[in-house]
Amino acid sequence: xxxxxxxxxxxxxxxxxxxxxxxxxxxxxxxxxxxxxxxxxxxxxxxxxxxxxxxxxxxxxxxxxxxxxxxxxxxxxxxxxxxxxxxxxxxxxxxxxxxxxxxxxxxxxxxxxxxxxxxxxxxxxxxxxxxxxxxxxxxxxxxxxxxxxxxxxxxxxxxxxxxxxxxxxxxxxxxxxxxxxxxxxxxxxxxxxxxxxxxxxxxxxxxxxxxxxxxxxxxxxxxxxxxxxxxxxxxxxxxxxxxxxxxxxxxxxxxxxxxxxxxxxxxxxxxxxxxxxxxxxxxxxxxxxxxxxxxxxxxxxxxxxxxxxxxxxxxxxxxxxxxxxxxxxxxxxxxxxxxxxxxxxxxxxxxxxxxxxxxxxxxxxxxxxxxxxxxxxxxxxxxxxxxxxxxxxxxxxxxxxxxxxxxxxxxxxxxxxxxxxxxxxxxxxxxxxxxxxxxxxxxxxxxxxxxxxxxxxxxxxxxxxxxxxxxxxxxxxxxxxxxxxxxxxxxxxxxxxxxxxxxxxxxxxxxxxxxx
Numbered sequence: 001x002x003x004x005x006x007x008x009x010x011x012x013x014x015x016x017x018x019x020x021x022x023x024x025x026x027x028x029x030x031x032x033x034x035x036x037x038x039x040x041x042x043x044x045x046x047x048x049x050x051x052x053x054x055x056x057x058x059x060x061x062x063x064x065x066x067x068x069x070x071x072x073x074x075x076x077x078x079x080x081x082x083x084x085x086x087x088x089x090x091x092x093x094x095x096x097x098x099x100x101x102x103x104x105x106x107x108x109x110x111x112x113x114x115x116x117x118x119x120x121x122x123x124x125x126x127x128x129x130x131x132x133x134x135x136x137x138x139x140x141x142x143x144x145x146x147x148x149x150x151x152x153x154x155x156x157x158x159x160x161x162x163x164x165x166x167x168x169x170x171x172x173x174x175x176x177x178x179x180x181x182x183x184x185x186x187x188x189x190x191x192x193x194x195x196x197x198x199x200x201x202x203x204x205x206x207x208x209x210x211x212x213x214x215x216x217x218x219x220x221x222x223x224x225x226x227x228x229x230x231x232x233x234x235x236x237x238x239x240x241x242x243x244x245x246x247x248x249x250x251x252x253x254x255x256x257x258x259x260x261x262x263x264x265x266x267x268x269x270x271x272x273x274x275x276x277x278x279x280x281x282x283x284x285x286x287x288x289x290x291x292x293x294x295x296x297x298x299x300x301x302x303x304x305x306x307x308x309x310x311x312x313x314x315x316x317x318x319x320x321x322x323x324x325x326x327x328x329x330x331x332x333x334x335x336x337x338x339x340x341x342x343x344x345x346x347x348x349x350x351x352x353x354x355x356x357x358x359x360x361x362x363x364x365x366x367x368x369x370x371x372x373x374x375x376x377x378x379x380x381x382x383x384x385x386x387x388x389x390x391x392x393x394x395x396x397x398x399x400x401x402x403x404x405x406x407x408x409x410x411x412x413x414x415x416x417x418x419x420x421x422x423x424x425x426x427x428x429x430x431x432x433x434x435x436x437x438x439x440x441x442x443x444x445x446x447x448x449x450x451x452x453x454x455x456x457x458x459x460x461x462x463x464x465x466x467x468x469x470x471x472x473x474x475x476x477x478x479x480x481x482x483x484x485x486x487x488x489x490x491x492x493x494x495x496x497x498x499x500x501x502x503x504x505x506x507x508x509x510x511x512x513x514x515x516x
Contacts, residue, residue: 054187055179062175062194066168069200077160082153089409090418092402096206097163098156104129106143107155112136113282113289128289130296133282134240135207142166164204170213171203177216178378181223182463186455192381192390198397202371209374211241216378218247222350223464227263230466231270238271239278242297243358243375245271249334250353253341254465259474263467298323304404305368307433310426322366333360340447342477348447349455349462351382359440363433370404373397376436382464383443385454396435403428 076093088094101107104126105117112129113136119125129136146159179190193199203209218233237244248271255264282290302308302322312319319325337356341348358375362368373394380390407428409419420428446453455463461470 055176055183055190058175058179058188058190058194059172061191062171062199063168065194065196065200066171066203069203070164072201073204077157081156086409086413086416086418089405089412092405094405094408095160095204097204098160100139101143101146101156101159102152104139106139106146106159107148107152109143109148112140113286113292116289126292126296128286128292130292131207132238132240132242132293133279133290134236135210137278138166138207138210138240139163160204163207167203167207167209170209171199174209174213174216174378177213177220178381181216181220181382182455185458185460185463186385189381189385192385192387193377196377196390196394198373198377198394198401201398201401202374205371206369208241208371211237211244212374212378214240215244215247218244219350219354219378219382219464222251222267222466225466227266227467228270231267231272232274234267235271235274236278239275241375243361246357246361247354250350250357253338254347254350254353254468257342257347257473257475258468258471260467260471300366303367304407305370305372305400305429305432306366307363307429308366310429313422313426326364326366329364330360333364339477340444342475344447344450346450346456347462347468347471347473347476349383349453350465350468351379352384352443352447355379355383355443356440359436363436368429368432370397370401380439384439384446386442389439389442393435393439396431396438400428400432400435403431 073093073095075091076088076095080088080091080093081095081098103117103122104110104112105115105121108121110117110121112131113133116127117129129139131139142159142163145162146155148155175190175193178193179187182189214233214237218230218237220230221233222230231248234244234247237247248268251264251267255261279290302312302319308319308322308325311317334357337353337360340356341353355376358379362372362376380393384390403420403425406420407422407425410417410421410425411419413419450456462468465471
């Protein structure tokens with residue numbers, strides 16, 4: 001075990017951070033900007049309008065992309081959700097929201113977790129709502145805002161619109177939270193969220209975006225060195241969806257390396273407190289309803305989207321102990337990530353470790369629904385804010401999005417067999433896994449070779465790390481090859497990028513022209 005001291009910048013070197021524009025350092029962004037006039041020049045006036053700041057622009061872009069996603073569901077809104085057969089799958093516009101309005105008792109004013117769902121209503125074997133408590137509250141609030149007059153189809157349509165409006169707020173908030181996590185240095189990173197095709201396609205399939213926004217808010221507060229408040233938001237996110245608990249695991253590993261266990265304790269305490277505030281009343285008053293989600297998650301078999309489905313269908317093995325295999329693989333992957341955290345030459349950034357842990361859950365899980373990509377979206381943007389890599393990953397996810405609906409169209413289309421066969425669907429799952437593994441590989445490379453990490457090119461440690469940013473390491477494994485405050489050892493003159501020889505000579509106070 002060795003101890004590494006993070007060396008801060010000299011006081012005379014401290015300057016306000018210069019905001020990074022996407023076209024400044026990202027070749028793909030610079031090439032794409034040609035559609036709107038090309039990259040900004042060196043002398044371009046930036047910030048001439050107080051109203052049109054980056055944050056407002058990105059929120060408006062996110063609203064526009066979200067609206068396009070709703071338009072993509074129009075075919076199902078008009079008829080596809082309400083007709084038997086494969087129409088909603090052929091048009092790739094399926095959503096759980098209108099279906100669960102009727103089958104989970106919201107149309108009949110049943111109270112989630114407290115009122116048992118009759119078999120004649122559920123039709124799926126669920127006796128209570130199988131969602132975490134805070135998500136159930138979100139669904140219930142939307143049902144309160146849905147008028148109860150008119151036909152069932154009309155009410156389901158309005159319920160989807162109400163939920164879409166609430167999820168739109170979550171999408172806009174997500175852009176704000178991700179942007180403000182590193183606002184001073186990288187104010188435009190939220191554009192990677194706002195322009196995301198997977199956000200547009202999957203935002204209104206289910207309610208995952210609510211938990212994603214809460215988790216992003218927690219990360220923003222951690223970046224501002226407010227561990228208790230961050231823990232409260234992460235606890236609320238965990239009360240809406242289980243995966244955000246992995247953010248606490250990421251913080252534990254990093255705080256252990258940095259000796260910031262008091263800050264981690266504050267975050268953990270806030271998370272436990274907020275989770276109990278949401279869940280404890282339901283546990284005490286409706287334990288059977290509260291436990292439905294956890295029982296379902298534990299006993300659920302192999303389902304769509306997982307690597308286990310390929311193994312099961314290819315080998316004919318029913319994988320009756322799949323939960324054991326999932327737990328073993330997740331533990332193995334987590335141990336590997338922990339080893340990287342302690343062996344890396346520089347302490348990895350919070351977003352990098354969080355991304356890898358959630359990706360490990362997605363890879364090892366026994367089900368992968370298309371909206372689960374939203375879990376990774378803000379983490380991917382904060383961990384690897386490069387357009388090329390994010391578009392490669394999202395391209396794979398869009399192909400899977402099409403593949404799952406085409407497979408369901410094939411299964412539900414009767415003798416027509418429209419859509420994608422089993423072999424084609426296995427290929428779509430493979431593309432999804434390869435896309436995720438590709439992005440994991442890029443993040444791992446940044447962790448082990450920090451000179452490739454774009455957020456560290458200016459000598460920063462972890463701009464979104466809060467109390468971890470610039471902290472001294474107290475527990476690492478292996479020898480640290482170079483000063484942890486810098487991406488790579490460097491002992492040469494500073495480089496003035498973009499200056500020609502005459503300009504550089506002028507800055508150095510030399511005669512720019514050689515003697516005759």
